[in-house]
Amino acid sequence: NAGVTQTPKFQVLKTGQSMTLQCAQDMNHNSMYWYRQDPGMGLRLIYYSASEGTTDKGEVPNGYNVSRLNKREFSLRLESAAPSQTSVYFCASSAEVGGTQYFGPGTRLTVL
Amino acid sequence: AQSVTQPDIHITVSEGASLELRCNYSYGATPYLFWYVQSPGQGLQLLLKYFSGDTLVQGIKGFEAEFKRSQSSFNLRKPSVHWSDAAEYFCAVASTSGTYKYIFGTGTRLKVLA
Numbered sequence: 001n002a003g004v005t006q007t008p009k010f011q012v013l014k015t016g017q018s019m020t021l022q023c024a025q026d027m028n029h030n031s032m033y034w035y036r037q038d039p040g041m042g043l044r045l046i047y048y049s050a051s052e053g054t055t056d057k058g059e060v061p062n063g064y065n066v067s068r069l070n071k072r073e074f075s076l077r078l079e080s081a082a083p084s085q086t087s088v089y090f091c092a093s094s095a096e097v098g099g100t101q102y103f104g105p106g107t108r109l110t111v112l
Numbered sequence: 113a114q115s116v117t118q119p120d121i122h123i124t125v126s127e128g129a130s131l132e133l134r135c136n137y138s139y140g141a142t143p144y145l146f147w148y149v150q151s152p153g154q155g156l157q158l159l160l161k162y163f164s165g166d167t168l169v170q171g172i173k174g175f176e177a178e179f180k181r182s183q184s185s186f187n188l189r190k191p192s193v194h195w196s197d198a199a200e201y202f203c204a205v206a207s208t209s210g211t212y213k214y215i216f217g218t219g220t221r222l223k224v225l226a
Contacts, residue, residue, distance in 0.1 A: 103155035107225060
């Protein structure tokens with residue numbers, strides 16, 4: 001049982017490049033989330049999807065877009081990467097909004 | 113505004129000693145409360161959660177937490193720490209009504225001395 005998977009594990013981008021972080025869950029969860037984790041700041045919610053077909057902004061959505069492709073998959077896109085987006089990105093899912101979240105292993109992104 | 117405070121950034125304890133990690137929250141109603149643990153280079157794993165009922169909740173790995181409404185606290189405890197408990201611990205609160213909110217504290221990094 002894979003749980004929540006994320007690809008890639010590591011990525012280095014140059015300023016202005018674009019990329020998409022992929023996330024998939026196999027637990028039949030309704031809700032999915034994207035967080036970024038920066039030293040001393042804990043986890044901050046970027047976007048979430050309460051259910052298939054819906055997405056909403058979190059605390060720090062600027063510079064990001066998301067797509068809930070289907071119930072399993074929730075991708076995060078950086079259209080024009082900036083050094084301030086250097087971070088570790090975590091995807092998570094839960095059966096319902098506000099419930100226990102299950103996290104992926106994270107993607108470490110560096111923007112030069 | 114809702115918030116979660118973990119006042120201790122770092123804590124160091126000796127193996128076998130007891131542990132208490134503090135968490136205080138600000139919320140208009142009783143939220144859902146969680147403690148997660150993150151080992152180096154890993155994602156977060158749920159230790160325990162409080163939704164309602166008994167205010168003392170038991171979790172995995174011998175951890176427990178007590179919800180104290182009067183103090184707006186949800187402190188994590190363990191009677192005897194093992195070296196493998198060295199990690200970062202996050203408290204989180206989730207809204208129970210209205211607009212969705214899921215807020216994490218900034219974390220407490222635990223170091224265990226042999």
